[in-house]
Structure formats: structure tokens, C-alpha cells
Amino acid sequence: xxxxxxxxxxxxxxxxxxxxxxxxxxxxxxxxxxxxxxxxxxxxxxxxxxxxxxxxxxxxxxxxxxxxxxxxxxxxxxxxxxxxxxxxxxxxxxxxxxxxxxxxxxxxxxxxxxxxxxxxxxxxxxxxxxxxxxxxxxxxxxxxxxxxxxxxxxxxxxxxxxxxxxxxxxxxxxxxxxxxxxxxxxxxxxxxxxxxxxxxxxxxxxxxxxxxxxxxxxxxxxxxxxxxxxxxxxxxxxxxxxxxxxxxxxxxxxxxxxxxxxxxxxxxxxxxxxxxxxxxxxxxxxxxxxxxxxxxxxxxxxxxxxxxxxxxxxxxxxxxxxxxxxxxxxxxxxxxxxxxxxxxxxxxxxxxxxxxxxxxxxxxxxxxxxxxxxxxxxxxxxxxxxxxxxxxxxxxxxxxxxxxxxxxxxxxxxxxxxxxxxxxxxxxxxxxxxxxxxxxxxxxxxxxxxxxxxxxxxxxxxxxxxxxxxxxxxxxxxxxxxxxxxxxxxxxxxxxxxxxxxxxxxxxxxxxxxxxxxxxxxxxxxxxxxxxx
Amino acid sequence: xxxxxxxxxxxxxxxxxxxxxxxxxxxxxxxxxxxxxxxxxxxxxxxxxxxxxxxxxxxxxxxxxxxxxxxxxxxxxxxxxxxxxxxxxxxxxxxxxxxxxxxxxxxxxxxxxxxxxxxxxxxxxxxxxxxxxxxxxxxxxxxxxxxx
Numbered sequence: 001x002x003x004x005x006x007x008x009x010x011x012x013x014x015x016x017x018x019x020x021x022x023x024x025x026x027x028x029x030x031x032x033x034x035x036x037x038x039x040x041x042x043x044x045x046x047x048x049x050x051x052x053x054x055x056x057x058x059x060x061x062x063x064x065x066x067x068x069x070x071x072x073x074x075x076x077x078x079x080x081x082x083x084x085x086x087x088x089x090x091x092x093x094x095x096x097x098x099x100x101x102x103x104x105x106x107x108x109x110x111x112x113x114x115x116x117x118x119x120x121x122x123x124x125x126x127x128x129x130x131x132x133x134x135x136x137x138x139x140x141x142x143x144x145x146x147x148x149x150x151x152x153x154x155x156x157x158x159x160x161x162x163x164x165x166x167x168x169x170x171x172x173x174x175x176x177x178x179x180x181x182x183x184x185x186x187x188x189x190x191x192x193x194x195x196x197x198x199x200x201x202x203x204x205x206x207x208x209x210x211x212x213x214x215x216x217x218x219x220x221x222x223x224x225x226x227x228x229x230x231x232x233x234x235x236x237x238x239x240x241x242x243x244x245x246x247x248x249x250x251x252x253x254x255x256x257x258x259x260x261x262x263x264x265x266x267x268x269x270x271x272x273x274x275x276x277x278x279x280x281x282x283x284x285x286x287x288x289x290x291x292x293x294x295x296x297x298x299x300x301x302x303x304x305x306x307x308x309x310x311x312x313x314x315x316x317x318x319x320x321x322x323x324x325x326x327x328x329x330x331x332x333x334x335x336x337x338x339x340x341x342x343x344x345x346x347x348x349x350x351x352x353x354x355x356x357x358x359x360x361x362x363x364x365x366x367x368x369x370x371x372x373x374x375x376x377x378x379x380x381x382x383x384x385x386x387x388x389x390x391x392x393x394x395x396x397x398x399x400x401x402x403x404x405x406x407x408x409x410x411x412x413x414x415x416x417x418x419x420x421x422x423x424x425x426x427x428x429x430x431x432x433x434x435x436x437x438x439x440x441x442x443x444x445x446x447x448x449x450x451x452x453x454x455x456x457x458x459x460x461x462x463x464x465x466x467x468x469x470x471x472x473x474x475x476x477x478x479x480x481x482x483x484x485x486x487x488x489x490x491x492x493x494x495x496x497x498x499x500x501x502x503x504x505x506x507x508x509x510x511x512x513x514x515x516x517x518x519x520x521x522x523x524x525x526x527x528x529x530x531x532x533x
Numbered sequence: 534x535x536x537x538x539x540x541x542x543x544x545x546x547x548x549x550x551x552x553x554x555x556x557x558x559x560x561x562x563x564x565x566x567x568x569x570x571x572x573x574x575x576x577x578x579x580x581x582x583x584x585x586x587x588x589x590x591x592x593x594x595x596x597x598x599x600x601x602x603x604x605x606x607x608x609x610x611x612x613x614x615x616x617x618x619x620x621x622x623x624x625x626x627x628x629x630x631x632x633x634x635x636x637x638x639x640x641x642x643x644x645x646x647x648x649x650x651x652x653x654x655x656x657x658x659x660x661x662x663x664x665x666x667x668x669x670x671x672x673x674x675x676x677x678x679x680x681x
Contacts, residue, residue: 046653053633056625057579109680123680143664147673161659167666174669181670182662199656209653322647323657333676357652358641359632363625372554372624373606377561385645 005031005230007523008250008264010237010279012036013091014509015496015516016270017216017226018134022520023268025225031262033235033252036070036088041218044207051206052359059206061086061095062460070234072412074274075420076462081305083421083462085272089233090217092272095205096463096509097327098186098213099351100140102131103511105150106337107504110397114338116345116428117397117502121473121482122518124150129529130514137223138214138513139195142184148333150533157189161200165319165388166329166352172446178334183351185328186214186509194222200324202354213325235260238416240267240283240292240492247292247492253414266491266523268484270516273303273465273498277404278419280469293469293486293494298479300405302398302467304503307425308458309433310353311440312367312389313449319388321355329354335439336505344431346395349505350440353389361387366461368453382451390443391458392436394429395505396466404468425457432505433457464508469498483522484515495519534570540586544570549598553605554627560640567637568630576630581622589619 009020012034023030045054061084063071070087086095105124110117132153141157159182162170173180187204188195188211198212211218220226234255241248241261249263269276277300283292291299332350339347355361361384362370371379402423410418425433437454444452472478475487480499486492495516497508521528539547548565551573555564577586592612597605613620631637638649 044653047651049635049649049651050633051651053629056629104677106678106680113678113680143662143667145667145671147670148676150675150677150679159662159664161662162666163659170666177669179670179673179676181667199653200659201652201656203652318645320657324659337676337678358638358647359629362628362632369624369628374556374602376555377558381644384641385647 002261002263004263005029005265007031007266007268008033008262009268009270010250011091011270011272011275011496012089012216012231013270013272014093014216015512016091016268017220018137018513019268019270019495019516019520020229021220021223021226022517023524024228026524026526028524030228031230031232033232033237033250034087034089035234035236037233038217039088039090039094039207041207041211042209044209046201046203046206047209051203052357055203055206056359056363059095061205061463063087069413073410073418075407075410075418079421079423080425080457080459081307081423081462082460083274083465084460085274085465089221089231090215092463093215093509094207094217097204098325099327099507100138100184100186100510101331101506102149103504103506103508104148107502107506110346110502114345118472120501121471125531125533127511127514127518128531128533130517131510133517134510134513138186138219139188139192140184141187141189143182146181148179148181148336160185160187160189160198160325160328162329163319163321163324163354165321165354168315168447169352169388169390169443170330172443173332175446176443178332178443180330180332183328183331185325187325187328188212198325202322202324202326202357204325204327236412236414236416237279238282238414240279242283242285242288242292242489244287245489247489257414266493268493268495268523270496272496273468274404274419274421276494276496276498277468278406281406282417288488293479293488293492295488296476296479298470298477300468301400301403302470303402303404303421303423304396304398304464304467304500305423305462306396306464306503306505307394307429307433308461309392309437310366310389310455310458311392311437311444312387312453313444313447314383314451314453315386315388315449318385319355320385321388322357322385324354326354327351335436342435344428344435346397346432347505348395348432348436349393350436351391351393353391355385355387355389358384366455366458368455390440392433392440393505394432394436396429396503397426398467398470398502399426464497464503466497466500466503466508469494470501471499472501484519485522493519493523534574538574540583540590542590545598546590546593547573549605550609550623551627553602553609554624555631556602562636564627564631567634568627572630573626576626577622580626581619585616585619589616592616
């Protein structure tokens with residue numbers, strides 16, 4: 001039997017949860033489909049002795065390794081970087097590090113300011129009120145006054161503890177006259193309701209039994225307005241149905257594998273930069289033979305990942321880096337902006353990373369693995385508990401050839417074509433990474449590291465899936481407008497990271513969610529909030 | 534285990550491979566002493582294709598298990614250059630099982646003070662952030678660009 005709804009949101013991750021909540025808050029009738037299910041916070045492997053093994057097998061962030069029944073395979077054989085994502089209520093926020101910066105004002109104007117990429121059709125200040133709503137919903141710990149940003153609302157929860165490694169690096173930054181600041185983290189540092197203050201256990205990516213680390217299943221979905229939403233779990237959407245210029249609903253496979261159809265007045269896509277592009281391409285029809293919403297031929301193109309290098313310092317003294325949220329301590333934006341003397345445009349974010357448990361240290365999840373052979377034990381004990389790392393996260397500019405297409409051979413368990421990723425690190429990004437590596441070698445040396453090891457490209461760090469359905473004012477060169485509304489189908493919206501025009505060098509989740517909230521206001525004709533600035 | 538289950542090789546060769554990756558040293562056990570070949574084969578099967586592993590093992594000399602550590606390392610490095618994904622998978626499986634083993638975690642705890650208990654529910658106590666550390670950063674002029 002076909003059911004109907006006013007707004008059908010596909011994907012209950014960072015973006016879909018925020019959009020659905022906002023729509024429900026406005027009184028809209030909302031149905032959400034997600035191909036995953038609920039993941040109970042107290043099912044986290046961090047409560048078990050086998051937590052590290054789970055991290056590298058059953059709970060691996062790469063769906064091709066994890067192979068959960070809810071996942072779909074991704075052909076990444078033609079990509080320099082492997083994608084990381086999670087399918088569940090909460091999406092990839094189930095397994096993220098919760099580093100929560102916003103894109104900066106200049107990130108929305110890189111064409112005008114730096115002559116590369118494209119400008120966005122909206123600004124940082126257009127998003128500012130929505131950043132603030134989202135911060136309230138997710139819960140953000142941090143410290144006021146970062147000179148790298150316009151003034152943000154007072155952070156009511158204190159910044160996370162730095163730990164020994166970050167304290168050493170912060171002191172080195174000071175001696176080198178480099179900027180640093182405690183990160184904004186979507187992690188509670190004070191109790192609030194059923195969310196307890198972080199107890200510094202370390203592996204945020206395994207889920208948080210205390211609900212300290214935000215994920216949208218425990219933030220947006222626990223709010224009263226979410227109770228009005230109809231949620232269908234384990235629903236794998238196979239196709240968006242459309243007639244010329246209008247979408248009419250979707251087909252999907254339910255938990256039992258039965259084909260279902262649901263009609264909708266509006267469809268809101270929030271399946272991330274890979275999943276959404278895949279679904280649009282799967283939804284080609286007679287009137288749109290190259291894919292839905294794809295008259296510009298931009299669907300799937302301009303995939304951006306944020307290429308990342310990692311510089312690790314080994315210190316003679318214990319750094320105890322297995323204590324504290326893995327991804328969240330301090331960051332530096334000293335080299336964020338363009339400086340043409342350096343031979344490249346744009347720059348990088350340097351994010352201090354704590355270290356790992358014994359297995360993660362040995363495998364070198366993002367760092368180099370411990371040496372095998374005769375020197376193994378010496379190498380292991382010199383590193384374990386004695387490291388601190390700095391990521392060099394590069395600006396990644398849009399390039400048409402970096403893209404998501406449909407695999408001609410690989411299919412998911414329902415027989416639906418899997419996405420294929422074609423991605424090469426650009427020459428500009430490579431120069432940024434090389435520059436950033438040398439800068440951070442100097443930082444770690446200044447901090448007292450006696451051995452420094454470098455991964456010049458972390459190939460497993462494809463966490464940010466961006467740009468494949470970009471927004472813009474011109475329907476010839478973009479897929480959606482500033483409110484995520486398709487240029488081709490007026491009742492189709494995209495609210496995930498696919499709509500990013502450029503990506504800066506910063507983690508995108510905060511910006512993705514602000515965009516989704518603003519788009520939701522537009523969908524129901526509500527007044528668009530304006531910055532008080 | 535049958536030769537087929539061992540990807541055409543022998544228990545002795547697999548034990549020698551583990552010994553090569555993580556050898557015994559003082560009171561630190563070797564991977565061969567800790568890891569069961571059954572468990573290793575189960576983990577490897579999920580990480581790489583059997584056909585590739587058979588090819589990888591064919592790169593090793595028949596008397597691999599009789600060679601000394603240095604010779605085994607040399608042979609293994611050579612095989613790894615030809616089929617790096619197999620060496621990586623072997624390393625991944627060996628490290629994963631070894632560093633998840635309670636005996637090894639106990640030794641690490643004894644040597645480093647690391648607690649081998651799960652991270653939760655106890656977590657760790659860390660000193661709170663001291664905002665006085667920002668004395669220098671806070672003096673900086675704004676370092677974002679207003680595009681308007």
C-alpha cells in the first residue's frame with residue numbers, strides 16, 4: 001500500500017535529523033527513511049575489553065571493511081582516499097570525533113578573495129543564527145574569544161582538558177608565535193539531562209555510553225519535536241520517482257527486503273555527498289536521462305574530501321594520549337589563509353590528535369604502524385603512550401573530474417548499483433600538505449619530540465563527503481539554490497554536505513547542519529533568520 | 534588444519550611468519566606463541582583474497598620456517614614488495630589478535646601502567662583546561678577575513 005507524506009526526508013544523519021526536526025517544529029508532517037537503525041549508546045564497544053578490535057573490524061568507519069548489513073559497498077579503487085561513513089539513526093555522527101568548527105566567513109568567498117573555486121550564494125552571516133540553534137541542540141564545549149572567528153555565543157561548557165601532548169604543543173605554538181585555541185567540540189563537559197559530562201575515555205568514534213559526545217540520535221531525535229516525526233528504519237531507498245520538474249515519492253526496500261513505495265509532496269535528500277549523488281544518478285528518468293536534478297551535469301562532480309597528512313611526535317616522557325577525546329583538544333589556523341609566496345592558494349588547519357590504545361598504536365590507524373621484525377617491541381614501547389600528533393587538513397578545491405558515478409559492476413545486497421568514487425589529490429592540495437608537514441615537524445620539534453614520523457596522505461581519512469550537488473545561483477553550473485532547492489525540481493531539496501560549493505580546511509558537520517536548518521525554514525515558508533550583526 | 538585451509542601452506546610456515554613479524558624478546562612473547570593459527574586464518578580470510586594469499590605464500594622458500602629471523606625478514610619483505618596488500622593484511626591480522634590478547638595487555642600494563650580495562654565506564658581523570666594558557670593567543674588581532 002502506498003502511503004503519503006508532506007515532507008519525506010531520506011537519511012537520519014547530521015543533516016537529515018536537523019532538517020526533519022526543524023520541519024516538525026514548524027508543524028510540518030514529516031517522514032524520515034534511513035537505511036540503518038538505532039544504535040543504543042550503551043552498546044558501545046568502549047564498554048568491552050575487545051573495544052580496540054571492534055574498532056578495526058565490526059565498527060570500522062569504512063563500510064567496505066565493516067560490511068554491516070545496513071551498509072552499501074563503495075567502489076574506491078580509483079580514489080586516493082577511502083570514504084568513511086556510517087548508516088544508522090545519527091548517521092556518521094554515531095562514529096565521529098565531534099570536532100565542531102564552523103567554516104570561516106572567507107570560506108564562502110574563495111573566488112572573490114583568492115581567485116579559485118566558486119563563491120557560495122550565501123554567507124557565513126546568513127548561517128550564523130542557524131549555527132547558534134545547532135550549537136544549542138548538539139551541545140558545544142569550548143572557550144570564548146578565538147581570534148580566528150567572528151564573535152560566537154558564550155560557550156556555557158568549558159573546553160575539554162588538553163592532556164599532556166596538547167599542552168606541550170600549545171606551549172610550542174606560543175614560542176613560535178603561532179595561533180592556537182581549544183577546539184569547539186560537540187561534547188558535553190557538564191551534565192545536562194541524560195547527557196553526562198565527558199569522562200575522557202578516548203575512543204569517541206566507538207559511540208558514547210554517557211551521551212557526552214553528541215550524535216543526532218541523542219540530540220535532535222531526543223527532542224520533543226522529533227516525537228512528531230514518522231521514522232522508518234532499515235529502509236533502503238532505491239529510486240526517487242518524478243515526472244517532469246516534480247518529484248512524487250520514492251521506492252525503497254524495507255527491513256524484510258520487500259519493495260515499498262511512498263508518495264511525498266516534497267523530498268529532502270540527506271544521504272551525504274556520496275549517498276545522495278548515488279540516489280540522484282539512480283533516479284534518471286525519460287525526462288532526466290543523466291540523473292535527477294542533473295541538467296547542469298554537476299551531480300556527482302566536484303567531490304571534496306579534505307586531504308590530510310599526519311605528523312606524529314614521539315616524546316621521551318609519557319604523553320598518556322590514550323586519555324581524552326581522540327580528535328578534540330586544540331587547533332591552529334596560523335596557516336589557514338592564502339599567501340602567494342608559498343606557491344599555493346588557501347591553506348590548512350592543524351588539529352592536535354591524541355594517541356591510541358595498544359592495538360591502535362601498533363596498527364597505526366592514522367599514523368605509521370609499529371615496525372615489524374627484530375625491532376618490533378622496542379618500536380612499540382617507544383611509541384605507545386609517548387606520542388602526540390598533528391593533522392594537516394588541507395583546503396580541497398572543486399575539480400570536475402573528482403566525482404561519484406554509478407559502478408557498472410558492484411551492487412549492494414538489494415541489487416542496486418553501488419557508488420564509484422574517482423578522486424585524485426590535486427597539485428595544490430599536495431603542496432599545502434607538504435608545506436604543512438614541514439611546519440608541524442618544526443612545531444613538534446619545538447615541543448620536545450625526539451622522533452618525528454610522517455604520513456604524507458592519510459588514505460583512510462575520507463570522513464568529509466562534500467561538493468557533489470553544489471549550490472549556486474546559476475542552474476547551468478549548480479544543482480540547488482542557497483536553500484537546497486533543486487533548480488530542476490521545485491519540490492526536491494538537498495541538505496547534506498553535497499551542497500558545499502567549496503570546503504575550506506575545516507570539519508564540515510556544524511556548517512552542514514546550519515545549512516539544513518536554514519533550508520528547512522525555507523521549505524515551509526518560515527521567515528529566514530538573520531544575523532544580529 | 535588441512536593444507537587447503539592454510540591457503541596451500543603449512544602450520545610451520547604460518548607460525549614462522551608470525552614469529553618473524555613479532556619475535557620473542559626477553560619476557561615479551563612472540564606472536565607465534567600467542568596467536569592460534571585457526572584464529573589467524575579466520576581473520577585473514579576476511580581481509581584479503583585466498584587466491585592472492587596463495588600467490589603470496591608461493592613467494593616464500595619452502596624452508597622458510599627453518600631460516601633464521603634475518604633471513605625470514607628478508608624473504609618476507611621481498612614477498613611484501615610483490616603483493617603489499619597481503620603483507621598488510623597479515624600484519625593487520627597479527628597485530629590485531631596479538632594486541633587484543635589478555636596476556637599481552639597484562640604485560641603492557643605491567644611495563645607502562647596502562648590500564649587494560651575497557652575505556653568505559655571509568656574513563657580517565659584529566660586536569661581541566663587552564664585558560665591562563667591562552668595569555669598569548671588571546672592578544673592576537675582578529676585573523677579572519679570579512680569578505681564584505
